[in-house]
Amino acid sequence: MRTDILRQASPFGLTQHNSNCGVLAAAASGLSDFILGKGADVDRVLGTCHINPELLQQPTMSLELTNYCKVLEEAARQSACDNFGLLYGRQFKPQSLGLIGYIGLCSETAERALQNVVNAFPFHQHNTLTRLVDKGDHYRLDYQVRHGGILSKRQDAELTLGMILNLLRHALGKSWNPREVHFEHPRPEQWHEHCKIFDAPVYFDQPYNSMLIVKSSLQRAMPERDATLLMVMQDAIRRLNSESLSPQSLVDSARSGVRRALLHGEPVLDELADKMGMSPASLQRRLREQNLSFTTLVDKVRCEMATHYLQQQQLPISEMALLLGYSEASAFSRAFRRWFGVSPRQWRQASQH
Template identity: 55%
Template sequence: MHVVHPGPLHPTGAQPGNAIGILASAATGLVTFIGQQGGDAERILGRAGIDSERLEHPTLSLDLNQYCQVFEEAARQTGNDNFGLRFGQQFKPDALGLLGYVGMCSATLGDALRNVVDTFPVHQQSSLLRLEAMGEFYRLDYQVQYGAIVRRRQDAELSLGMFFNLMRHALGQNWAPEKVLFEHPQPEAWHEHCKVFDAPVLFGQPRNSLVFRRSVLDRPMPGRDPRLLAIVIESMRMLGGQAGTTNRPGIVDDVKTQVRALLGDGYPSLEQVAEQLRLPSWTVQRRLQEQGLSFSTLIDTVRQELATYYLQQSALPISELALLLGYSEISAFSRAFRRWFDVSPKQWRQAHKGQTVTAQ
C-alpha cells in the first residue's frame, strides 16, 4: 500500500490576526445553494461577517467561527433545519479544492483517508480529523476543537457528508457506513439523516464519526494519479507555509474544548482536563489564573453557553439537557440556570424560541 506522507504542515494562513481559518473551498457553491433553498445569500453571509467575494478564491482563508455561523444562520433564515446535512449531501469531492484532490488522486481509499488526515491542518485549523482502527472496523472522527464555537451542528453534518461522498467516490453510490455518530443532540427531522447516510445515526456522541468496515480501505481510487497527488500535496505545503507561524487558540479555548467533551460523563476535574492537554494540572491552573479565570468559573461558563444552545434544540427534553451538562439532577441544573438568567430553563426556551444564540 503506497501512502504519500506530506510531513508536518503549517495550518491555514492568509487570515488576519489570530483568527482560526478554513479554506474557502469548503464553501464552494454555497451562494447558489442558499438561493436554491429560498434564502438571501448576501444577507446571510453579511450577518456572519463573510465577504462573498472571498468565496470565489478557494485557497483564501475564511474565519472558522464565521464559517460555522453562516450555516447556522442559513438554516435559520431558510427554515431548513437540515441545511448543513443537505449541503454536504450534494458536495462533490472535487469541489473541496486541494483537500479533495488529495483524496481523489491517492492510490486506495485507505491512502486517501490517511493523506486527507495528514493534510487537513492546512485546510482547517483547530479541528480534529482522525482515522482510528477498531478491530474489523475503522472510525473517521471529525470535530471542531475551538472552544469559542458553540453552534456547530450544521458544520458537523455537512463535513461528515463531504467525507461520506469522498468514500462513495471509491465505493459507489450504494455504499453505506455501518453507523454515523454526531456530537449534537438529536434534531426533530433526524429521520432524514438516516436516509442520507443509509445507516443508523446516533446523536449526543463524544464526536462526529463515520464507522465502516476495515475491508473497504483497500478499494482503489478511480482517479488515482501519483504525479498529481505529489503536486497537490506540495501546493498545500506551500500554502500552509504562508502562515509563517501557527495560529492556535489559547489555554482558555483549549480547556473549554476539553470540558465540553467531558461534561457528558459528569463534572470534569482539573486533573482530567490537564491529562487531555498533556500538561501538569498546576500549569493549567496557573495559566487560567493569568487570564483572570478559575477552572470552576470556566466550567460554569461552558455550561451556560451550552445550555442556551441546547435549549433551542426543541426536540431535546430538559432532563436530557441536564445530563449533557454534567448535572446528576434536573433540580441542580434548574438552580444554576436561574442563577445565570433569573428564569427557569422552560421560560427561557419559550422566550427565545426561533432566535439565534451567538457563541462567545
C-alpha cells in the same frame, strides 16, 4: 487527465502564501448559491456570521472556524431547512473541496485516499479531530470539532461526513454505502433523510461523528490517481499552514477545559492550569491580558452552554444544573435569571415562538 486537474486546481493559488486561520474557504464552495436556493437571504446570513462573501470565491483563503460553523447553523435557521448541512454535503463534489479534495482524488486507491485526507485534514481545518481507527475488517472514521468556542456544530458534522461519502463514491460508485453512520447530536425530526442519503443505519447521540467503512470495499483505484500531483497538493496545503498551524489560543483552550470540568462539578483554577501546563498565576495573568478573569470565563461558558442545552427540547431542564456543574437546581435558576432576567423554562418557551 492530469492537465485537466491542474487547470481546475489553478484557482487554488499554489504560489500564494496565505495562512490558514481556521478552515480553508474551499469548504464553503457554492455556499452562497445553496443558501439562495433554499430561499434564505444570503447577505443577511453571511453578515450575521461576519463572513466576507468575497472570501468564499477564493479556496485558499480561510475562515474563522467559529464563523464557518455558525454560518451553517444560521443558514439552516433562516432557510427553515433543518437538514441544511446534510443536503449541502450531498451535492458537494470532491473537486469543489480544493486542496483536500484533490489530495483524495490523486491518491492511488480509495483506501489511500481516505488515509491521505485524514492525514491532511489538520492542515485543511484546525481545532478538529479526524482519525481512522482500525477495527479489523473495517475502519471507523471519526470526526469532531474541538474548538472551545463552538457549541452548535450539527450542520458542519453532517456536511463533513457527506463530503467524505462523496469522495469515496467517486471511486466506488454511487451505490456504495458505509456499514453505519454515527452523529454526536440528538436525532433530528427528519432523520429518515439521513438514512436515505448514506444508505446505511444512522445512529445519533454517539461519542463521535463517525462512518464505519468495510476495508474490502476500498481497494478500487481512484480514477484520477496521480502520484506527482498528489505530492504537489500535499506540499501546497502544508505551506498554507506553515505560519499558522499552532495550538488553540489560550482562551479557547481554557474554555474547552472549563467545559470538560463542568461535567464533574465546579471548575477549579489550579486544576485547569495544571492540565494546561501552566501555573495558576500565569493562567490568571494571561486571561487578564484578554480582559477576562477565571470566574468570568466560567460564567460565560456556563451561560453559552445553558442556552445550547435549552434548545435541545428533549433535554429536561431539571438535568441541566448537573451538566453545568451546579450542585443544585436553585443555583442554576439564580444564575440564569442573572444572565437573562427570566427563568430557564420561560426562556425555552419564548424561544419556541
